[in-house]
Amino acid sequence: MVLDAIASAWLHGYSIAAKRYALYEKNGESDIIVVDPKAHGIGFLYPPEDSPKNWGKEVPRWIYQLWDYILRGALNLPRNPPSWLDIPQMMRLTITTCNVLEMLGEWEIARPYNFLLLPMVDPLYGFAFHRKSDEKVLLVCAYSSKQKEWISLECLNVYDGKKYRMLNCKKTNGNIPYNVVFPSQFAHLVIQYQKHPEAKSLAPDGSACKPETKGLLKRAHVVAEEIRYVGKETDRKWEEGGEISLLDFSATEYGRKGKVVATEEVKAAIQRIGINRCARESGFHRANVVRKLVRGLPIKRVSYTEFVGWLRRYEYTLAA
Numbered sequence: 001m002v003l004d005a006i007a008s009a010w011l012h013g014y015s016i017a018a019k020r021y022a023l024y025e026k027n028g029e030s031d032i033i034v035v036d037p038k039a040h041g042i043g044f045l046y047p048p049e050d051s052p053k054n055w056g057k058e059v060p061r062w063i064y065q066l067w068d069y070i071l072r073g074a075l076n077l078p079r080n081p082p083s084w085l086d087i088p089q090m091m092r093l094t095i096t097t098c099n100v101l102e103m104l105g106e107w108e109i110a111r112p113y114n115f116l117l118l119p120m121v122d123p124l125y126g127f128a129f130h131r132k133s134d135e136k137v138l139l140v141c142a143y144s145s146k147q148k149e150w151i152s153l154e155c156l157n158v159y160d161g162k163k164y165r166m167l168n169c170k171k172t173n174g175n176i177p178y179n180v181v182f183p184s185q186f187a188h189l190v191i192q193y194q195k196h197p198e199a200k201s202l203a204p205d206g207s208a209c210k211p212e213t214k215g216l217l218k219r220a221h222v223v224a225e226e227i228r229y230v231g232k233e234t235d236r237k238w239e240e241g242g243e244i245s246l247l248d249f250s251a252t253e254y255g256r257k258g259k260v261v262a263t264e265e266v267k268a269a270i271q272r273i274g275i276n277r278c279a280r281e282s283g284f285h286r287a288n289v290v291r292k293l294v295r296g297l298p299i300k301r302v303s304y305t306e307f308v309g310w311l312r313r314y315e316y317t318l319a320a
Contacts, residue, residue: 011035014071017198022067030077037067042193046092046117048084048147048186070194085190088150088166088183089120093140115143119155119166119183128180129164139164139181155181223312259298269311270294282310 015021019040025033037059051061065082072079093116118140121127127137139155155164167180198209201217209217262270270278270293279286284307292299293307 014074016070016194017196018200020193020196022071024067024071032068032071032075032077034064034068034071037063039063041196042066042189044091045120045189046090046147048087048089049082050145050147066190066193069190082186084147085185085187086151086168086170087147087186089186089189090141090150090183091118091120092116092143093118117141117143117150117153119150119181121181121183126182126184128167128176128182129178151183223309258301260301260304261296261298262293262304266308266311267294267296269315273314278311281314282307284310 009025011023011025013021013023019038021038022034023036025035027033039059042063047060047062049062049065051057055061057064062082062084065084069079069082071077095114095116118138121137121139136159138158140158141150141153141155144150144153151166151168153166155166156162157164162179164179164181165177166183167176168185169182195211197211197213198217200220201209202220203209203213204215204218206218270290273281275286275290275294278284279290282290284290284303289299289303289307293304
């Protein structure tokens with residue numbers, strides 16, 4: 001049997017984290033061709049630019065452009081920034097429940113199964129107005145498929161009905177109105193996407209991975225801490241996605257109230273290490289936490305969980 005000759009080419013890869021990578025080919029000395037870019041962690045965003053009608057690939061064109069820009073920067077090749085860097089990051093949502101309609105009140109665009117846009121806003125730096133620590137803010141906009149007009153859309157806080165407008169942080173003249181928000185733009189995404197540390201592995205020297213970590217990573221050992229009981233129930237709308245009520249979903253957790261006392265195993269471990277060393281190395285208060293554990297006095301469950309986690313990691317380090 002004679003096999004036909006198959007054209008082959010070297011395939012290269014560049015990885016930021018376990019699921020954040022792209023495969024590419026070299027085209028000469030100063031050019032590359034992105035072959036297989038991954039969209040892990042950004043696939044929920046509405047595209048800042050539509051793909052051409054004849055775009056035959058499953059992954060949107062803007063993902064290819066994103067990785068082309070990242071790869072050229074990493075390889076020190078000439079590059080041009082994508083045209084959509086100043087576009088606000090948006091997530092498309094759907095109104096499908098009565099509760100959401102009630103939250104939106106009399107807003108004229110709030111109709112069943114209407115689309116909405118949810119701007120990504122940094123909780124620390126994105127709000128120009130005074131925000132109380134317990135104040136809930138969830139901004140939505142009327143849906144628009146014209147990405148270049150997003151920055152001019154009016155935002156509504158679904159919790160109190162107050163309206164705000166978005167402002168491009170690059171185009172302020174120092175006189176910032178009170179009722180504005182600064183949405184995270186795709187330029188910010190390009191920077192942050194490259195700084196994502198790999199949490200499931202260790203650096204080559206055995207330390208935790210950082211954004212600048214490079215090289216062959218090591219296996220990370222998992223130390224089980226406290227067993228926590230959560231309900232298995234989930235909302236079926238998770239399977240469909242894009243529903244605004246999912247943003248407030250939280251799993252039910254049982255048995256987390258009140259205070260707890262240390263087990264005999266924990267008491268013995270503290271005695272072996274020493275009360276003073278435990279307090280010094282863990283950062284927990286000697287009298288209010290460590291001594292109470294040894295004496296069998298109750299402390300807050302959260303503090304106990306954190307201390308036991310430190311204790312197991314400390315003993316594991318000594319054993320290694």
